Amino acid sequence: MSRSFDVVVIGAGPAGYIAAIRAAQHGKTVACIDRWQNRDGKYAFGGTCLNAGCIPSKALLESSELYHRAGHEFKKHGIKTGGVEMDVAAMQKRRASIVRQLTGGIAGLFKAAGVEGLVGHGKLLKDRKVEFTPVDGEPEIISAENVILASGSEPIELPVAKFDGEKIIDSWDTLELDAVPGTLGVVGAGVIGLELGSVWSRLGSKVTILEALEDFLFMADRDVAKAAAADFKKQGLDIKLGAMVNKATANKKGVTVEYEDKNGAQMLEVDKLVVAVGRRPVTDNLFADDAGIQLDDRGFIDVDDDCRTRVKGVFAIGDCVRGPMLAHKGSEEGVMVADLIAGEIAEMNYDVIPSVVYTNPEIAWTGKTEAEVKESGRPYKTGQFPFMASGRAKAMEQTSGFVKIISSADDDEVLGVHIVGPMAGELISEAVLALEFSASTEDLQRTIHAHPSLAEAVHEAALAVDKKALNFPNR
Numbered sequence: 001m002s003r004s005f006d007v008v009v010i011g012a013g014p015a016g017y018i019a020a021i022r023a024a025q026h027g028k029t030v031a032c033i034d035r036w037q038n039r040d041g042k043y044a045f046g047g048t049c050l051n052a053g054c055i056p057s058k059a060l061l062e063s064s065e066l067y068h069r070a071g072h073e074f075k076k077h078g079i080k081t082g083g084v085e086m087d088v089a090a091m092q093k094r095r096a097s098i099v100r101q102l103t104g105g106i107a108g109l110f111k112a113a114g115v116e117g118l119v120g121h122g123k124l125l126k127d128r129k130v131e132f133t134p135v136d137g138e139p140e141i142i143s144a145e146n147v148i149l150a151s152g153s154e155p156i157e158l159p160v161a162k163f164d165g166e167k168i169i170d171s172w173d174t175l176e177l178d179a180v181p182g183t184l185g186v187v188g189a190g191v192i193g194l195e196l197g198s199v200w201s202r203l204g205s206k207v208t209i210l211e212a213l214e215d216f217l218f219m220a221d222r223d224v225a226k227a228a229a230a231d232f233k234k235q236g237l238d239i240k241l242g243a244m245v246n247k248a249t250a251n252k253k254g255v256t257v258e259y260e261d262k263n264g265a266q267m268l269e270v271d272k273l274v275v276a277v278g279r280r281p282v283t284d285n286l287f288a289d290d291a292g293i294q295l296d297d298r299g300f301i302d303v304d305d306d307c308r309t310r311v312k313g314v315f316a317i318g319d320c321v322r323g324p325m326l327a328h329k330g331s332e333e334g335v336m337v338a339d340l341i342a343g344e345i346a347e348m349n350y351d352v353i354p355s356v357v358y359t360n361p362e363i364a365w366t367g368k369t370e371a372e373v374k375e376s377g378r379p380y381k382t383g384q385f386p387f388m389a390s391g392r393a394k395a396m397e398q399t400s401g402f403v404k405i406i407s408s409a410d411d412d413e414v415l416g417v418h419i420v421g422p423m424a425g426e427l428i429s430e431a432v433l434a435l436e437f438s439a440s441t442e443d444l445q446r447t448i449h450a451h452p453s454l455a456e457a458v459h460e461a462a463l464a465v466d467k468k469a470l471n472f473p474n475r
């Protein structure tokens with residue numbers, strides 16, 4: 001007799017595994033299928049995020065940042081280190097160990113919640129049947145009351161710079177490099193390109209980033225993007241905007257990159273070339289032709305605001321559906337869908353999803369940019385506070401950047417918060433909460449912030465909106 005579950009989830013990335021656990025918390029019988037295989041041949045839950053994305057990149061960003069600070073900043077603190085050396089193998093061992101602990105943790109969470117973790121390929125058939133093909137066995141048909149597709153995304157390959165896994169590489173390869181390349185080219189100055197470029201640049205690589213668009217970090221507030229670009233330049237990251245790559249050829253020594261910018265045809269020779277031009281949804285062999293699933297014109301699984309596909313009882317969440325490709329967006333969709341399946345009222349507020357770039361300085365924002373508010377025609381006011389005037393930032397020797405708040409001029413509602421500076425990725429949570437609760441600037445102004453803390457910069461920026469900043473002259 002075929003097995004049957006209340007909920008079958010295909011994909012155990014941050015969208016799928018969270019959906020599975022939440023559904024089990026509602027008392028549902030749940031199976032979660034995933035086929036992810038790491039470079040060591042081992043299968044693991046956690047998807048891109050834990051195995052080849054968020055977590056390993058942050059591990060390397062931390063190691064490389066500490067190395068950089070030891071070499072450049074410790075002296076100011078009076079710390080004499082002698083020569084500082086980087087042991088790339090040890091750094092990578094630490095990265096791999098963190099990944100192992102966290103992905104192993106999901107297997108433990110599944111066990112505790114009563115989720116059946118199935119290792120292999122899942123394919124949706126019609127009538128909410130799922131074909132499960134274990135990595136080491138024969139296909140089995142599983143019945144489900146509800147199916148959640150959470151198949152994630154994969155790097156986009158440029159036809160003019162095809163991955164060879166050796167010299168022209170993707171983000172996963174770049175996270176697993178075992179030596180610092182002398183020179184590194186990065187195609188794409190998006191979040192992934194900037195983070196990976198930062199890692200290897202801090203470790204000594206000469207990094208050149210080629211970005212086709214003229215605008216740097218086009219999705220961020222212009223003030224923030226400008227400040228970050230200036231910092232990256234100081235750090236030696238060579239970011240070339242309006243640079244369109246026409247051809248990349250791997251050769252014995254490295255890669256020859258031909259690109260075009262406003263001055264005409266250009267050439268760049270690098271040891272390795274990372275192509276980080278975005279990611280595309282994974283939908284190959286995910287559902288049968290007669291399963292009723294539709295894709296939109298960009299190849300994402302077509303869903304409504306509640307992540308429902310057009311097939312009753314079948315949902316899709318995470319990177320394989322519209323919206324920002326972020327782990328926390330996928331996880332929240334997972335929670336929402338599991339709650340809906342359990343008959344609860346649940347919804348996602350897509351307007352306040354935080355975005356973070358874990359460079360130095362970090363960049364984080366939520367809500368609308370100033371350009372977006374201007375475009376909407378709503379009258380607005382803004383306030384800024386520089387970390388240069390923050391006691392905590394000074395003590396940390398991390399004074400670059402600022403907090404910028406955009407509020408409505410008519411009812412004082414906070415519309416957007418943009419941070420470039422130390423721990424921006426942590427500080428943004430206060431702003432997300434403020435927007436989630438439709439807080440006013442005055443709410444932030446009258447909230448007591450600990451002293452000395454970086455969060456005081458958020459408080460002061462809120463005060464600055466009404467020209468009431470206390471620790472910086474108001475303009």
Ligand SMILES: Cc1cc2nc3c(=O)[nH]c(=O)nc-3n(C[C@H](O)[C@H](O)[C@H](O)COP(=O)(O)OP(=O)(O)OC[C@H]3O[C@@H](n4cnc5c(N)ncnc54)[C@H](O)[C@@H]3O)c2cc1C
Pocket residue numbers: 010011012013014015016033034035036037045046047048049050052053054055057120121122123150151152153171172192282285286317318319320325326327328329330358
């Ligand atoms: C280098 C890098 C850094 C990143 N940093 C961040 C960050 O700091 N913060 C952030 O929010 N986001 C970050 N991201 C993005 C983040 O990783 C993704 O948004 C997130 O992983 C999406 O989650 P998901 O569950 O939708 O998909 P994935 O994590 O891609 O998981 C999908 C899973 O589905 C499995 N699967 C697919 N099809 C099938 C099938 N038919 N049968 C069985 N299994 C299947 C795959 O094996 C995979 O395990 C980063 C990405 C990269 C590449």
